Amino acid sequence: MSDLQNAISEITYITKRFPKKAFEVITANPKEAIPYLRSAIEKALEEKMDLEDDYQIHFYALFLLGEFEDREFFPKIMEFISLPGEVLEYLIGDAVTSGLNDVVYHTYNGDLELLKSTVMNDDVDEYVRSEVLETMGQLYLDGELKEEEWKAFIKEYVHSGKEYNYLYDSLANVICRCHFADMLPEIRFMVDEGLVDEASMGGYESCVDYMFTYRDYESRFCSPSLKASDSLKNWAMFEPDLDEAGNDRGSMDLEKLTKELMKKGREQAVSRKIGRNDPCPCGSGKKYKYCCLNKPKDLIDSIESVQERNKCLEDYPEVGKEKQEGRVYLEDYFDSESIEIDKLLYLGLMNRPGFVWQRDEKAEENRCREYLKLAYQRFTDKVKKEGIKTFEEYDGKFSIHYFCGEWTGRLLSLLQKNGESALYAEVKKCRKNML
Known part of the structure; x- marks a missing residue:
């Protein structure tokens, strides 16, 4: 028996360890291996849940055909992943939600209508449709799917009148x-x-934060290349990858991540006092004693320090920085006054990092109330200046992260709880007139 046949035999049934050597042989002989891999998919398609429990090659075949970019077999792959959810889960398990988009992308043969019909087909597993949707997203980024067509397709599904399913989260x-x-x-x-x-x-x-944030590692929906062994070797179905001392590398990485999160949580819970010779938290580059130490404090500084505000605003969309061509910015859609009001709302309402047991709920309520009061003052000034009559009108033109009915309702409850009756009555009257 040839090395390739031996390798195919080794991946035909479930093994305790990832068959690394077999994958090396198969990937070195794609032309000869493809017929075996296609046959495995076709067998699974035919037998479905009658397939032997420990039969495994069809699972590997999906990723290997993706690596080989077998576009000729694309219709069969789409037929396979469009099987009923319970059947597909039996056949490929967690692959439904992990890496399927890469397989579809790297075998895609140009049949966009097949992708569209799969996404719109309620009989196809919702997680599969989500993976196909990501493939379409990558085709848009590649320039193979026009922006107008892509947006129209998204809007069609959004407004299709369907009930909740995971695909909406993906949209x-x-x-x-x-x-x-x-x-x-x-x-x-x-x-x-x-x-x-x-x-x-x-x-x-x-x-909203996500919309205006650009991260290098999120620049693609699908990987630029697919290597089946790298995609599969660390799956939980295989015995763990041990180091020379016999330790599980995956568990060690998880433990390290947990410690880092705990450390970050503790850091967030402690407000560091600014030293006289420390860099000023306003960002001027001067020492604190030569900059803001003796300046009269603005009202906003009585709520929390510039340093603490900046921490909260770390994920807020970049404003006022040098723009890069091809990117969208808040300033492209909203004026500076709207952004400043929105920042106050964000400072008051956005959940801060840290662990629940470390939070001071009373302090958080006080901070939220004071920021919302400042936002309300600036909001009423803008409403008067712009001649705005309703919350709906304001929301349509100026609201960014939060809509008027939501944050004014939160402000009302906090004012009532704190016994601020005069401002409570004012905000209540405003809501009644503008809702």
Whole structure:
């Protein structure tokens, strides 16, 4: 029996350890291996849940055919992943939600309508459709899918009248990662209609941050190349990767990450006193004693220090920095007054990093109330200046992270709790007139 046949035999059934050597032989002989791999997919398609429990080659075949960019077999791959959810889970398990987009992307043969129909097909597993949606996102980034066509397709599904499913979460993610700021109303619609899981996506305000943030590691939906062995070797189905001392490298990495998170949480919980010779937290580059130490404090500084505010605003979209061509910025859509009001709301309402047991709820409420009071003062000035009559009108033109009905309602409850009756009555009257 040839080395290739031996390698195919080795990956045909489940093994305790990842078959590294077999993968090396197969990837060195793609032309000869492809017929075996295609046959495995076709066998799984035919037998479905009657397939032997420990039969494994069809699972490997998906990723190997992706690595080999077998575009001729693309229709069969799409047929395979469009099997009913319970059947597909039986056949490939967690691959439904891990790496399937790379397989689809690297075998894609140009049939965009097949991708579209798969996403729109309610009979296809929602996680599979999400992976296909990400493939379409990558095709847009590649320039193979026109922006107008891509946006129209997204909007069609958003407003299709379907009930919640995971695909809506993916749609919000795709809109943000494509930086379609003009589609924030679509995200807002999904939030208001309960079509997205706010616990997982972080709410509308997190989507706004995401929309205007550019991270190098998120520049693609699908990997530029697919190496099947790298994608699969660390899966939990295989015995752990041990170092020379017999320690599980994966567990060691997790322990290290946990310690780092604990350290960061402790750092967030402690407010560091600024020394006279420390760099001034305002960012001037001067020492604190030569800059802001003896300056009269603004009202906002009585709530918390510049340093603490800057920490909270770390994820706030960049404002006032040098712009890069091809990127979207808040200033492209909102004026400076709107942004300053929004920053106050963000400082008051955005959840701060740290662990629940380390939080001072009373201090958080006080901070939130004071920031919202400042925001309300500037909001009323802008409403008067712009001749705004309703919250809806203001939201349509100036609201960024938070909408008027939400934050004024929160302010009301905090004012009532703190016994600030005069301002409470004023805000209540404003809400009644503008809602």
